[in-house]
Amino acid sequence: MTSQILAGLNPPQQAAVQAIDGPVLIxxxxxxxxxxxxxHRIAYMIHKHNILPSSILAVxxxxxxxxELRQRVNNxxxxxxxxxxxxxxxxxxxxxxxxxxSSIGYNQNFTIYDDSDxxxxxxxxxxxxxxxxxxxxxxxxxYQIKAAKNKMQTPSEMAELAMSARDxxxxxxxxxxxxxxxxxxxxxxxxxxSKPLEVFENNPAILRFYQNKFKYILVDEYQDTxxxxxxxxxxxxxxSKNICVVGDDDQSIYGWRGADISNIIDFQQIFPTGQVFKLxxxxxxxxxxxxxxxxxxxxxxxxxxxxxxxxxxxxxxxTVLHGETETGEGQAILHAIHDQRNNGIELSSMAVLYRxxxxxxxxxxxxxxxxxxxxxxxxxxxxxxxxxxxxxxYFRLILNPADSVALLRIINVPSRKIGKTTVxxxxxxxxxxDKQLYSILNNIDEIGLNSGVEKRINDxxxxxxxxxxxxxxxxxxxxxxxxxxxLGFIESFRAEDTPDAISRIDNINELLAALxxxxxxxxxxxxxxxxxxxxxxxxxxxFNDEAHKVTLMTLHAAKGLEFDIVFLAGMEQGxxxxxxxxxxxxxxxxxxxxxxxxxxxxRVAYLTYAMRRTRxxxxxxxxxxxxxxxxxxxYLNFPQKEKVGSNRSEKKMSSTKRHKTKPQVRTFxxxxxxxxxxxxxxxxxxxxxxxxxxxxxxxxKGTIINVSGGGPEARLTVVFxxxxxxxxxxxxxxxxxD
DNA sequence: CTGCTGCGAATTTTT
DNA sequence: TTCGCAGCAG
Numbered sequence: 001m002t003s004q005i006l007a008g009l010n011p012p013q014q015a016a017v018q019a020i021d022g023p024v025l026i027x028x029x030x031x032x033x034x035x036x037x038x039x040h041r042i043a044y045m046i047h048k049h050n051i052l053p054s055s056i057l058a059v060x061x062x063x064x065x066x067x068e069l070r071q072r073v074n075n076x077x078x079x080x081x082x083x084x085x086x087x088x089x090x091x092x093x094x095x096x097x098x099x100x101x102s103s104i105g106y107n108q109n110f111t112i113y114d115d116s117d118x119x120x121x122x123x124x125x126x127x128x129x130x131x132x133x134x135x136x137x138x139x140x141x142x143y144q145i146k147a148a149k150n151k152m153q154t155p156s157e158m159a160e161l162a163m164s165a166r167d168x169x170x171x172x173x174x175x176x177x178x179x180x181x182x183x184x185x186x187x188x189x190x191x192x193x194s195k196p197l198e199v200f201e202n203n204p205a206i207l208r209f210y211q212n213k214f215k216y217i218l219v220d221e222y223q224d225t226x227x228x229x230x231x232x233x234x235x236x237x238x239x240s241k242n243i244c245v246v247g248d249d250d251q252s253i254y255g256w257r258g259a260d261i262s263n264i265i266d267f268q269q270i271f272p273t274g275q276v277f278k279l280x281x282x283x284x285x286x287x288x289x290x291x292x293x294x295x296x297x298x299x300x301x302x303x304x305x306x307x308x309x310x311x312x313x314x315x316x317x318x319t320v321l322h323g324e325t326e327t328g329e330g331q332a333i334l335h336a337i338h339d340q341r342n343n344g345i346e347l348s349s350m351a352v353l354y355r356x357x358x359x360x361x362x363x364x365x366x367x368x369x370x371x372x373x374x375x376x377x378x379x380x381x382x383x384x385x386x387x388x389x390x391x392x393x394y395f396r397l398i399l400n401p402a403d404s405v406a407l408l409r410i411i412n413v414p415s416r417k418i419g420k421t422t423v424x425x426x427x428x429x430x431x432x433x434d435k436q437l438y439s440i441l442n443n444i445d446e447i448g449l450n451s452g453v454e455k456r457i458n459d460x461x462x463x464x465x466x467x468x469x470x471x472x473x474x475x476x477x478x479x480x481x482x483x484x485x486x487l488g489f490i491e492s493f494r495a496e497d498t499p500d501a502i503s504r505i506d507n508i509n510e511l512l513a514a515l516x517x518x519x520x521x522x523x524x525x526x527x528x529x530x531x532x533x534x535x536x537x538x539x540x541x542x543f544n545d546e547a548h549k550v551t552l553m554t555l556h557a558a559k560g561l562e563f564d565i566v567f568l569a570g571m572e573q574g575x576x577x578x579x580x581x582x583x584x585x586x587x588x589x590x591x592x593x594x595x596x597x598x599x600x601x602x603r604v605a606y607l608t609y610a611m612r613r614t615r616x617x618x619x620x621x622x623x624x625x626x627x628x629x630x631x632x633x634x635y636l637n638f639p640q641k642e643k644v645g646s647n648r649s650e651k652k653m654s655s656t657k658r659h660k661t662k663p664q665v666r667t668f669x670x671x672x673x674x675x676x677x678x679x680x681x682x683x684x685x686x687x688x689x690x691x692x693x694x695x696x697x698x699x700x701k702g703t704i705i706n707v708s709g710g711g712p713e714a715r716l717t718v719v720f721x722x723x724x725x726x727x728x729x730x731x732x733x734x735x736x737x738d
Numbered sequence: 739c740t741g742c743t744g745c746g747a748a749t750t751t752t753t
Numbered sequence: 754t755t756c757g758c759a760g761c762a763g
Binding site: 115535556615 | 739740747748749750751752753
């Protein structure tokens with residue numbers, strides 16, 4: 001069995017699998033078989049060293065990675081030997097915290113606050129402190145608090161380090177933020193990581209228990225760990241010394257979130273007895289892609305010495321494409337997708353990656369209008385939609401009545417005629433009596449509100465109480481149906497009867513279906529477990545690689561994935577690398593991000609950019625990304641021959657005769673034929689006039705109320721049901737209705 | 739208390 | 754461009 005475990009691994013992989021005791025660092029370059037080594041290592045531990053699966057703890061960053069690892073381990077070691085503990089940092093910490101909550105003065109039903117909850121808290125604090133939200137912008141203040149928490153800086157430490165009156169105030173807000181969360185029995189994402197350390201520090205016996213429970217620690221994506229995460233695994237492995245970390249400093253892309261790349265680079269200083277293995281053979285990509293990626297990332301100064309190599313063939317050159325605007329760029333991608341599909345590549349093996357979520361809109365537009373099946377990972381998350389968050393706020397309040405953020409969100413949703421003034425009085429009263437908001441709802445007569453309002457508040461209180469009681473009586477699914485039904489959300493949306501309202505109904509039904517499924521998949525499923533899972537969900541967890549669709553997502557989301565064909569879109573100075581502080585660290589991180597993106601490609605990579613891009617309705621002129629220039633010319637291919645980088649040549653790109661002289665140059669402005677079946681609406685040539693009725697692929701039927709210019713460049717103002725849009729005729733694909 | 743309007747700010751990446 | 758919120762009329 002053990003020889004089987006080692007078979008098929010290359011020598012460094014074998015060595016990494018066999019070094020079970022003591023600290024171990026495995027440098028695992030992109031595509032070097034990292035997950036394979038991890039699974040084989042676990043199998044080896046269990047079968048060769050008879051290590052109890054339950055004494056192994058493997059930690060990842062995303063649920064998706066955890067799920068994959070868990071599944072592969074189970075396939076390899078077989079069921080019946082017990083389970084290896086696999087989970088994300090956040091879920092494992094959360095599990096520990098639920099068990100040990102009382103030791104740090106929390107209740108085990110604590111709520112997990114996401115960033116919008118946190119920002120809400122900051123906003124409320126600014127209000128009660130009567131600080132100007134112009135000078136203290138909630139988003140900015142919250143960001144500063146988070147940065148401090150990332151570094152595990154306490155409010156008093158922050159106050160000591162403050163360089164200005166403003167910083168001192170922010171430290172004060174931070175202090176208040178912390179006490180609010182505590183009072184609400186809530187933790188944010190940073191607390192989830194740092195509170196377990198508090199538990200360990202205050203209770204040596206508890207620490208010993210977990211050290212004993214998890215004798216072998218494995219950490220995936222170690223380059224992305226922050227201080228708290230480092231301390232967490234350090235504490236747990238202090239006695240056993242068995243800590244194995246796997247990562248690649250070149251793929252460290254979460255510095256902005258507090259990830260500390262020196263955790264991996266300085267591993268040997270931190271663990272002097274540690275062994276280091278390097279996996280440098282890439283099994284994923286062509287030589288062209290590997291060489292190009294190496295060339296770029298080796299411009300970084302702060303990195304460990306290693307070189308990725310491959311035995312696979314040279315492969316296709318990296319193709320650079322551009323469009324006049326972001327739509328033109330999208331169309332360049334569209335045509336390349338079409339070509340690749342004609343070469344027999346599945347749509348699901350292609351991905352378009354971009355730096356910022358905002359870029360997805362234009363790309364999505366092009367895909368949709370040309371009937372290309374696509375899926376977007378991330379962006380507006382399902383659980384972030386208003387109607388869903390409202391319903392979840394009910395669930396949250398029911399689980400944790402101390403959660404005043406949830407309470408304030410829903411006390412008047414749907415409308416109960418409990419207005420702003422009343423709410424303010426409730427909050428003030430609770431504050432003055434030092435009581436939880438929810439608890440004063442029960443003795444509402446003490447406040448001296450008028451009886452009408454009193455009655456309405458009492459109804460709300462009784463409503464919540466009713467469903468607190470009912471939760472043990474009904475299945476999760478039926479309970480949720482009952483509460484949603486009584487709230488009347490669906491009815492009122494149905495009455496609205498707008499496309500927006502209908503999609504909200506769909507979303508609610510989807511939520512119910514998800515609950516139903518959750519319950520079917522998990523015996524004794526509880527609402528608390530479901531909410532925990534939902535809170536810790538990430539964008540990438542929803543990614544489905546089975547779908548016959550092109551995938552659109554951010555570069556960050558793509559980490560750990562691979563595709564035959566990869567497009568890196570928005571390759572422009574200022575956008576990628578994204579400009580902000582412009583420090584060298586930031587620049588190096590952008591470069592690593594490019595490295596991550598490029599190495600997602602197995603066979604072909606495209607780099608695309610737009611000459612001009614709309615931002616807040618304004619045009620921005622861009623020059624191509626410096627990263628293109630950092631790739632040796634021999635690996636690149638420019639099919640759109642005319643002088644890349646010059647704005648002037650672009651004008652010609654949209655002229656219709658281009659493709660006659662140079663077949664490989666496309667005219668993105670013209671799209672008479674659909675590449676992927678029927679587009680939703682066929683364009684019809686002709687001049688547009690004010691008053692015409694037109695049909696648009698997304699917006700539906702509309703009326704032209706203004707035309708400026710003529711021909712394909714004409715700008716049209718069109719009133720659709722519910723919105724007015726300004727469109728450029730040649731891109732809008734409008735069908736004139738008679 | 740509700741709902742409308744008009745203005746200003748926002749876009750990095752995410753557990 | 755879109756979103757959210759402050760401010761005001763009903």
